[in-house]
Amino acid sequence: MAAKYNAAVLRQFRFERVLNEDPVTHALTLLGTLPNGETSEHAPAIVRIEKTALAADQGDQLLTHALDKSRLIEGTDIYTWAFGWLKPSEDRPDVKINIVHPATEVHIRKYSRQEVAIVHETPALFERIVKPYIAAFPPSRTKWVENILNGVSEVEKVLYRDPSPDLGYLILPDMKWDLTTISSLYLVAIAFNRDIRSLRDLNKAHLSMLKSIRRESARVVKERWGLDHGSLRMFIHYQPSYYHFHVHIVNANYQGLPGMSTGQAHLLDDIISLIECDPDDGPSILQRMTLTYALGEQHGLYEPMKAAQQELGYY
Numbered sequence: 001m002a003a004k005y006n007a008a009v010l011r012q013f014r015f016e017r018v019l020n021e022d023p024v025t026h027a028l029t030l031l032g033t034l035p036n037g038e039t040s041e042h043a044p045a046i047v048r049i050e051k052t053a054l055a056a057d058q059g060d061q062l063l064t065h066a067l068d069k070s071r072l073i074e075g076t077d078i079y080t081w082a083f084g085w086l087k088p089s090e091d092r093p094d095v096k097i098n099i100v101h102p103a104t105e106v107h108i109r110k111y112s113r114q115e116v117a118i119v120h121e122t123p124a125l126f127e128r129i130v131k132p133y134i135a136a137f138p139p140s141r142t143k144w145v146e147n148i149l150n151g152v153s154e155v156e157k158v159l160y161r162d163p164s165p166d167l168g169y170l171i172l173p174d175m176k177w178d179l180t181t182i183s184s185l186y187l188v189a190i191a192f193n194r195d196i197r198s199l200r201d202l203n204k205a206h207l208s209m210l211k212s213i214r215r216e217s218a219r220v221v222k223e224r225w226g227l228d229h230g231s232l233r234m235f236i237h238y239q240p241s242y243y244h245f246h247v248h249i250v251n252a253n254y255q256g257l258p259g260m261s262t263g264q265a266h267l268l269d270d271i272i273s274l275i276e277c278d279p280d281d282g283p284s285i286l287q288r289m290t291l292t293y294a295l296g297e298q299h300g301l302y303e304p305m306k307a308a309q310q311e312l313g314y315y
Contacts, residue, residue: 005099009035014042020113024256026051029111034101043102046111050096053181058092066092096178106141109298110241116294118263119305120312123288126200129304134197134243145244148172149192159187159220167209168192171220174248182225187249189213196245199236199266200291202275203284210247210272217249227251234268235260238293239301263294 013032020029027050033042054062066086073081086092100107121130139146147153154172162168169191173179177186191209195201202210214234221227233252237259240246247268248259259265274285295302309315 004037005034005101010047010097012042013045013047019046019108019111022258024258031103031108031111034099036102044104044108045099045101046103046107047100048098048111050098052093052096052178053184055092055181056183062086098175106300109300112298114296114298116296117302117306118292119295119309120314121291121293121305122312123290125305125308126291129308130200130239130301133301133304137243142242142244145190145242148190159224160216162212162216163192165192167206167212169209169213171213171217171249182227183251184254185221185225185227185251186254187217187221189217189247189249191245194244197243198240198245199238199271199286201245202271202286204275204278204280207272207275210268210275213247214268214272217247221249233260235265236268236271237264238266238291239264239295239299261294263292 012035013030014034015030015032017031018028019031021027022029027048029046029048032045032047034045034047035041036043058066066089068085068087070082070084073083075081088094100111144153149170157172158170159173160171162170169189171187171189174186174188177184193209196206217232217234218229221232222229231252233250233254235248235250236246237248248265250257250260271286278284295305
C-alpha cells in the first residue's frame with residue numbers, strides 16, 4: 001500500500017455509508033472521506049475491505065498454533081460448527097484494502113449495489129449510443145492505465161512486456177489479487193494500442209496479439225507458479241470497467257467472481273475463434289453481431305440502452 005495510505009491515514013476515514021456488501025467474497029465497500037494530500041481537507045473515498053484467503057501452506061499450523069480461541073455454534077451427531085479467532089500474524093493479514101481516492105460520482109455509482117437489466121446491443125445501437133458514450137470518456141479516467149504502460153507506476157510488477165505499439169501489451173497482477181494466494185491468482189494483460197477501446201474494435205489484424213496473450217500468460221504462470229496449461233480462465237469484459245483493451249487472466253479454479261458471469265465475460269478462446277471465422281476484409285464479426293449483456297442501473301448506458309430495447313421488438 002502506498003505510504004500515504006498507511007494505517008494512520010486510514011484511521012482518519014470518515015464513514016458515510018455502505019455502498020455494497022458481498023457475502024461471497026466476504027467484502028464490504030464503504031463510502032466516506034480521507035485526507036486529500038498534505039492538506040487537512042477531506043475528499044470522497046471508496047474503500048473496499050475484503051477478508052483474505054487462508055494460505056494452504058499454513059494449514060498445518062492453523063489449529064495448533066494460529067487459533068487463539070473458539071466458541072461453539074451448534075453440534076449434532078458427528079457434525080460441529082464453531083466460531084474461531086486467530087492470533088495476529090505478520091505473515092497472515094486479516095483483510096485486503098482497496099482504495100479509490102479521490103472518488104468521483106462515476107466511481108460511487110460503479111461500486112454501489114445495483115439491480116441489473118439484460119440489454120441487446122445491435123451494431124446500430126453501438127454506433128448511436130455506445131460509441132459516443134465511449135468517445136466522451138475523459139483521458140483522466142484511464143490515466144492510471146497510461147502510467148502503467150509508460151513505466152510511471154507498477155514497473156516492478158510487470159511479468160511480461162511486448163513493446164510493439166500496435167500489437168504489444170504487458171501482463172501484470174490485477175489489483176484484485178493479494179499477490180499471495182495462488183488459488184485466486186488474478187492477472188491482467190493491457191494492450192499498448194490506444195485505438196482498441198473494447199472487443200467491438202477487434203478484427204483479424206489483432207489475432208496475433210490475442211494468441212500471444214494466451215500463449216505468454218500460460219508460460220508466465222507455469223514458470224512462476226507452476227500452474228499447468230489449462231489452469232487459466234482468460235476473458236474479456238463487455239461492457240468493460242474502463243475503455244482501454246485488456247484481458248483478465250484468472251486461476252480456472254477461482255469460482256464466484258461476479259466479473260465471470262454470463263452477460264459480461266467473453267472467453268478469449270471464443271473471441272479468437274470468432275475472429276478466425278472472419279473474411280480477410282470488411283467489418284469483423286464482432287462489429288456485425290448483436291451483443292447481449294447485463295447493465296447495472298447505475299451505469300451511464302443503463303437508461304438509454306434500456307429505452308432503446310423497445311425498438312428491437314424482442315419481447
